[in-house]
Amino acid sequence: MSRSTVPLTPVQRQGLAWLLLGGAAALLPLGRELPWWAVAAFAGLLCWRLGIDRRGWPAPGRLLRVALAAFGVALVYARYGSFLGRDPGIALLVWLTGTKALELTDERDAMLWAFLLFLLLLGGFLYDQSPLHAFYALVVVVLVVAGMMRLHEDRPLTPVARFRYAAVVVVQALPLMLLMYVLFPRLPAPLWSLPNPSRAALTGMSDEMRPGSIGELVASGAIAFRVHFDGARPATTDRYWRVRVLWDTDGRVWRTGASYDESPGFEPLGDPVAYRVMLEPTGKTWLPALDMPVIAPANTRIRSGRVLERHQPVNERVVYVLRSHPRHRTGPLPAWERRRALAVPPTSERVRALARSWRQAAEGDDDVVRAALQYFRKESFRYTLSPPRLGDDPVDEFLFETRRGFCEHYAAAFATLMRAAGVATRVVIGYQGGLYNPTGDYDMVRQSDAHAWTEVWLAPRGWVRVDATAAVAPERVEQGIESVVAEGAEARAGEPARFEARWLARAWQRARFTWDYVNLSWFYWVKDYDENRQTRLLDRLGLRDSAGLVLVAGVMGLVLAYALGAGRRRRPGDPLARIYDRYCRKLARAGLARDPHEGPLDYARRAAARWPEQRAAIVAITSRYVSFRYGSAQASPRERTALARAVRRLAVPRAR
Template identity: 40%
Template sequence: PAFGRDASVALLALMLGLKVLELKTLRDAVVVSCLGFFLIITDFLYSQTIPTAGFTLFIMAWLIATLISCQDRAGSIGASRALRNAGTLMLQAAPLMVVMFLLFPRVQGPVFGFPVATSSGVTGLSDSMSPGSLSRLGLSDEVAFRVQFRSAPPPARKLYWRGPVLWDFDGRTWTMGPIGSAGSGVVRHASLSKAVDYTVTLEAHNMRWAFAIDLPVAAPRETALTSDYQLLFDRPVRNRVRYDAHSDVDYRYGADEKPAALARALKLPRGYDPRAVELAHRLRDTSEGDREMIERALDYFRTQPFFYTLEPPALGRNSIDEFLFDSRRGFCEHYASAFVFLMRAAGVPARVVTGYQGGELNPLGHYLIVRQSDAHAWTEVWLSDAGWVRVDPTGAVSPARIQVGISAAVPSGEPLPLAVRGNIEALRRLALTMDAVANAWNQWVLGYTPERQLKILESAGFSQASWQTLTVLLMVAAAIAVGVIAFIALRRLRRSTEDPVARVWRRFCRKLARLGTERSPAEGPLDFAQRAGREQPLLKAKIEAIAGLYLRLRYGKHADEKDLASLRRLVQAL
């Protein structure tokens, strides 16, 4: 947009730069420093990571130190002391900041939420798939989403994270086409195993879909379930979101699929890939039923010299023919596309499903990391006695891709990201540690939603807290925090202005008083020391040494810091 984030930040930076050019007086320096606070906070409009927060705190400390130096007309405070004072001020403000963060009434969505300036998904998955579109994602180690399971996670071979479902094919590209709605948001299916409960933290990808283990039982909050079992938000995901999901990993569904949907799952463009059509007819003629034909098609991938690679060659107009009979080198989208084409040409309804498969378990936080490199495409075929059945032809060529992950399937010479390859254990552990810290930051700082705030208040005994309750709690907690900070600051101020020699002497007098020798208010230090020596003969030498140092520090001309340190040690040891 013409008047958005970038234009506003650029205008603020320009104003600050112009103000620096006319810097003449002390007031101008103060104004520039104050404008700097507004400019540095704009960093969070672009990134809310831990390094960004650390950089912002450092610049804030520097600006506060600058303001302190501006008030030092005599020049008695150096740069290092000004920075120390700035750090002290920030530490004093930290308790109030924590109180404000925890108790200030939250609003839905992040404070710094701006649309992503791109029309394509950040993760790379889109509503279409063509040769090479998913293999490019295999070169990225960026996180697509993280998953926290409430119990033991399913095995990797069952972790199919369902995303866009592609129906329409134009000879080269698969697309979603019109999106239907399930209406009730509940899947009509038969569960064959215990369901899995988990929480997904999805990174921004500027598209509407959410990801869930195949098959999502019901639509999470703020999502809808389509007729082909995609989870869709009501608007593009432009900020990190968190949702709870519930899935069955073993199921049966779709036996009552509508005839219109089955007809759509059989459509193919005319005049494309004649060799693939001939192969499909041959498979149909030599098979006794749909199931046997599916197995024969998978056997074709197993027995022919197909190769799983991140670097497939470019394909021409008849991309299916060229892949099946000429190059035989491809990524998951090549195998899924070719298999669905064969099924449709043989009269079996089929469609392409894209999403992610597998993930890496982080033992430090006990959660699953699903990266862009885990992007995957598989197929669903419709059988009259079973409904929609998942078939993954990639597993016929590279079983390691499904059972272990992409790092075990791709040859070592191909350009897989180092974090995904994981062959250097020290770097792998470092990457997992950094991700665990980033995940904690995302969950407890950036993901501190109104729901999480209410849960914390409920655990503290404030159930169903309203904004009025939050306001009262905020004021009380803020008053307590300010009171404690003021008490500590005033106590330190009193100590800093008090004569250190007198403070040590009073401590000496208190120690003797506990032993039964109390100093009279009118008694001088020498008389008191002589009387104390008589009453405490075992301590006479130490009392005289302490009194002598005190008199030297108080009235002598050549006393120094070493004498004060010696006095402290003697009183401490008394």
């Protein structure tokens, strides 16, 4: 059965303009996620709709609208090959919502379109769940609600007043929203944890090491992961976060090669360090861990070199809890590990000769290691963030020609020399150090903290960490990468930083710490509020067995409170009406209430007859109000102030 339609009035078309503006705002966060043609089509359809209302452009017929919708469906299928999944679903919703804008002819269509905009806002949370995005979505909701209010206004309000009333409506709904969020049964996994193929290739540490591969990350201040220690923080020189162990090399590139599950046995020396890691998306399977992790988290295994590897790539933030022993002694060296750790990469004869000279003068492997470190300290090696490019034999050129490099240059050269001298060696890449955030009491390990070091096999201690970079630039390990970057910046500037600049840098640092803590808290209490966390919260509140009852009772209580509040007489919305309402309430308290059907003049006559001594004041107040309310002139702020003052000065006795 066809429904009857009532065309939108000119006033309601102004509300439609608000909704169109809300549609453009709802699309804005999706602009970088969708294909360009979907965004362009939505914007073009909105402009067409606006042209129909404001410029009198011809409206498309039913056949053209169906053709546009079908064309969009075909484009989405051609682009994604399916209608299932997040990206094709959102693209299809955007196209069809834009097409729907062309047939907004009555109030029902406009309201339906407003609810479609709410769906677009929800779709944005499948890509971004940050507090900034949530605040932006809340503002857009207020904008759409203001448009919906404009469709039903009896008298027009100013845009500021309409937006304020819409904000009040949204704020009134927040308690119910929070109650539903906290108590409503959680899904096993939130919707936004769906895989994101478009973001699978994320920047960060690579699975291999070549000259310059780690140095490229120094310019990135992006957070790699955050760490909260349960007890005292380990010293900076002990905060080595292992990610990958590299065994195989062709002389230029170091790779992991074949990887095997590692035996969990090693001998801890000293107390363990307990900590919780929140890893940012990487698109990789590795998990950073402090030397040496004891037990692998769920869905994770310990691979050769005692590194952690997940079964699935980290495409969303991952939180895991670990215990590690920075002081330890590893078990016996298997034969297959010894063969891989002694394989000498292709290199020049003078590199081999240098290694042989150390071996001939040494009584054991410890002496060879000390000789190599002493070589790096005494010769004119320099730690730099911008080393020169190297050719086909990077180790030879670095050791005897350029002698300037980043951590990967020192790790690769040291490992090559050790293997050439007969010392079992492997390269480890990961992160070193981290920046402490005092606001949240956790460490922020950034991509710029990426680091490479080596481990040599020394009986009876087993694998021992040797960081050749520390022999040349100990401040890199002891103070972090910031010291090196700051020193380079001052050297380029040619003079020390001014006090004002340092103060501004400290203020900016504190602001960054605070904002990072806000984002982390948001993630912990909103995005990561899963089934397990809800259960723990309900157990703590003693509501686990009665959560459903509390939810129903809470919803009913909020609805009842809102109904009681809505039933009370509300003060009128404009300033002039509020002043006259105050005047009527003052007379009512004196025993003369205004009848619902009674006009201002009739009410004034009754009041003047009741209090003859106040007749002049009553007539003056009523005359001003009637002239301003029903006359052509508008009351200025000064005139409204004078009328409010006359109401305050009106002296009528209170009823007993």
